[in-house]
Amino acid sequence: MFTAEDIRVSLGGRTVLGGVDFSAADGQVTAIVGPNGSGKTTLLRAMTGELGYSGAVRLEGGDVASLKPWQLATRRGVLPQSTRLAFPFTVLEVVRLGLSAGRDAGQYDLPHQALARVGLPGFEGRFYQELSGGEQQRTQLARVLVQVWDPAPEGRPSWLFLDEPVASLDIGHQLEVMQLVRDYANAGGGVIAVMHDINLTAMFADSVALMCDGLMVKQGAPEAVLTNDTLTTAYGCQLRVNTTPPTGKIFLLPHVAGSGNARAAVEKS
Amino acid sequence: MAVTNHHGVSGGLRAGDRTLRAKRSRLVLVLLVLCVSVLSLDAGASGVSAWEVLRALVQGSEISATDRVILLDIRLPRLALGLLVGASLAVSGAVMQGLFRNPLADPGLVGVGAGAGLGAIAAIVLGAALPTGIAVALGNYTVPIAAFLGGWITTLVLYRISTRRGRTSVAVMLLAGIALGALAGAVSGVLVYRADDAQLRDLTFWGLGSLAGATWAKVLAAAPLIVIALVSAPFLARSLNALALGEASAAHLGIPVQRMKAVAILTVAGATGAAVAVSGGIGFIGIVVPHILRVAIGPDHRYLLLNAALLGAALLVGADMISRTVIAPAELPIGIITATMGGPFFLWILLRNRGVLDL
Numbered sequence: 030m031f032t033a034e035d036i037r038v039s040l041g042g043r044t045v046l047g048g049v050d051f052s053a054a055d056g057q058v059t060a061i062v063g064p065n066g067s068g069k070t071t072l073l074r075a076m077t078g079e080l081g082y083s084g085a086v087r088l089e090g091g092d093v094a095s096l097k098p099w100q101l102a103t104r105r106g107v108l109p110q111s112t113r114l115a116f117p118f119t120v121l122e123v124v125r126l127g128l129s130a131g132r133d134a135g136q137y138d139l140p141h142q143a144l145a146r147v148g149l150p151g152f153e154g155r156f157y158q159e160l161s162g163g164e165q166q167r168t169q170l171a172r173v174l175v176q177v178w179d180p181a182p183e184g185r186p187s188w189l190f191l192d193e194p195v196a197s198l199d200i201g202h203q204l205e206v207m208q209l210v211r212d213y214a215n216a217g218g219g220v221i222a223v224m225h226d227i228n229l230t231a232m233f234a235d236s237v238a239l240m241c242d243g244l245m246v247k248q249g250a251p252e253a254v255l256t257n258d259t260l261t262t263a264y265g266c267q268l269r270v271n272t273t274p275p276t277g278k279i280f281l282l283p284h285v286a287g288s289g290n291a292r293a294a295v296e297k298s
Numbered sequence: 299m300a301v302t303n304h305h306g307v308s309g310g311l312r313a314g315d316r317t318l319r320a321k322r323s324r325l326v327l328v329l330l331v332l333c334v335s336v337l338s339l340d341a342g343a344s345g346v347s348a349w350e351v352l353r354a355l356v357q358g359s360e361i362s363a364t365d366r367v368i369l370l371d372i373r374l375p376r377l378a379l380g381l382l383v384g385a386s387l388a389v390s391g392a393v394m395q396g397l398f399r400n401p402l403a404d405p406g407l408v409g410v411g412a413g414a415g416l417g418a419i420a421a422i423v424l425g426a427a428l429p430t431g432i433a434v435a436l437g438n439y440t441v442p443i444a445a446f447l448g449g450w451i452t453t454l455v456l457y458r459i460s461t462r463r464g465r466t467s468v469a470v471m472l473l474a475g476i477a478l479g480a481l482a483g484a485v486s487g488v489l490v491y492r493a494d495d496a497q498l499r500d501l502t503f504w505g506l507g508s509l510a511g512a513t514w515a516k517v518l519a520a521a522p523l524i525v526i527a528l529v530s531a532p533f534l535a536r537s538l539n540a541l542a543l544g545e546a547s548a549a550h551l552g553i554p555v556q557r558m559k560a561v562a563i564l565t566v567a568g569a570t571g572a573a574v575a576v577s578g579g580i581g582f583i584g585i586v587v588p589h590i591l592r593v594a595i596g597p598d599h600r601y602l603l604l605n606a607a608l609l610g611a612a613l614l615v616g617a618d619m620i621s622r623t624v625i626a627p628a629e630l631p632i633g634i635i636t637a638t639m640g641g642p643f644f645l646w647i648l649l650r651n652r653g654v655l656d657l
Contacts, residue, residue, distance in 0.1 A: 074546075077546075077550065078549070079546045079549075097554075098549055098552045098553060098554050099552035099554075100552075101550075101552070102550060102552030103552070106550065107546075107547070109544070109547060112543055112547060113544075114543065115395075115396075115400060115401070115542050116401065116542055116592060116597030117592065117593075118542065118596065118597055118598075119314035119315075119316070119596065120314055121313065121314030121315055122314065122316070122596060122598060123543075126539060126540055126542075127551070151313075153313040153314035153315070154314040155314070
């Protein structure tokens with residue numbers, strides 16, 4: 030179980046997060062959604078210790094702030110929105126950086142497995158800087174996976190914190206990565222992902238946290254959170270929630286009667 | 299900044315893995331250092347053959363006092379100093395580039411050398427004002443320690459200015475480095491102006507940027523700080539690799555980033571300070587050597603740092619050998635040799651990477 034209580038963050042005198050509660054269970058995919066500037070990434074960065082915050086962040090009941098960096102590194106991997114590299118590392122060398130921290134330091138086959146898992150088999154010898162944005166993001170995901178490869182070593186869950194893991198990917202790779210994330214949770218790990226795509230969120234997440242203006246609007250099951258009212262209020266445009274016939278999963282369309290602005294707003298988000 | 303081939307590093311099962319190449323090149327570099335060292339001992343204005351002297355020493359036969367002095371008290375300390383300074387310049391360049399996440403960061407380029415120089419000049423000019431007890435206790439180490447402090451303070455200020463919220467701005471770093479270097483140069487100028495004749499002679503010799511006048515005392519004065527830096531650098535390697543991903547990602551990989559940065563800054567300042575104190579400031583080794591190696595074996599600091607030390611040592615001893623022999627019996631300042639080699643190389647790096655440097 031991962032919990033954050035009353036998280037407040039101020040940047041440059043401006044309140045970015047004004048007392049947010051959040052929780053994520055292991056064995057589940059928990060998505061954080063909301064419009065641009067709603068504080069999703071700020072919440073993730075506060076919870077991973079990248080930003081100073083007031084409040085309490087707990088991993089399995091223990092205060093995260095009391096753990097040493099190397100202790101945290103064996104239990105949690107963090108994928109940033111994008112990563113630029115200063116030097117010409119190959120893809121294999123980048124993915125291997127995950128090995129040095131994780132508990133699987135002896136398993137030199139892992140980077141190859143991880144690359145295959147994110148759809149980049151045979152990319153080992155390519156230079157990271159010459160990859161496309163989506164390929165770079167999947168390389169970084171492979172690195173994070175290698176770091177916390179086992180979703181539940183000795184019954185204790187590992188965690189993936191992902192900031193927009195599929196934002197720069199094509200639809201095929203979006204589904205591939207979301208399925209990977211789903212499998213990780215099914216195997217006992219915990220996944221927390223900042224998401225923009227509501228439809229993918231509804232399809233793969235067990236719990237959704239909807240944020241707006243630095244506050245948590247609602248957190249719960251997708252069906253409970255992704256409703257016409259909450260989404261229309263949060264995103265400021267007319268949206269209609271529908272369900273797909275076979276599974277009853279939610280999908281979202283901009284309101285047909287909405288203006289061009291509404292459609293633009295949906296595409297942007 | 300990939301400047302080799304654009305299809306990546308291929309090679310079947312070992313694709314993308316440059317470990318073996320790095321290990322092999324280390325062996326080659328060790329041999330190179332040995333060869334250059336032997337050649338350097340043998341070369342010089344006096345025409346004394348190192349072989350004959352060594353053979354005579356081993357066989358216990360008579361050698362002239364002059365030959366013995368030339369080999370053991372002039373060429374040998376000069377070789378030792380060259381190895382130490384070359385290794386130190388290259389390693390501090392590599393560590394600083396890793397720390398700032400930029401292949402252009404070099405102690406000489408961003409004012410750290412000038413800061414260390416200011417420390418050294420201050421020690422030479424104002425050293426007499428030190429309380430006798432401290433002066434005696436520091437002895438030969440006064441200038442290296444002052445240079446170390448100067449380099450350390452400059453690096454610290456530079457890092458503080460150019461880093462905000464864990465992100466180092468390269469543009470700010472280069473500009474701040476120019477400003478700090480100019481400031482250190484101005485203060486150095488004031489000190490030189492105040493110096494008396496004897497001090498001026500010391501300063502002139504020091505400022506030539508040369509290994510000439512190497513003595514065992516100088517070697518011993520520089521050795522501790524440089525050896526500490528060389529020994530501690532490999533412990534930074536894993537952290538510097540992680541730091542290439544950015545400070546936040548390095549922390550998520552379990553690196554104690556703040557502590558590691560402090561150690562890296564001390565290492566660079568120590569190595570640069572000691573090198574500047576004994577050799578005046580020799581440019582370009584710190585940029586050229588790590589860059590060549592990144593192209594040849596990749597940027598993995600576990601191999602880069604040690605190989606840089608070896609290549610830096612070999613290059614500087616080689617350059618020194620050229621400086622002693624090319625217009626013998628006179629000497630060309632070694633700074634001219636390294637600048638002649640390094641300047642065009644540096645421009646070539648810039649031209650090759652205009653698109654990706656993103657300053």
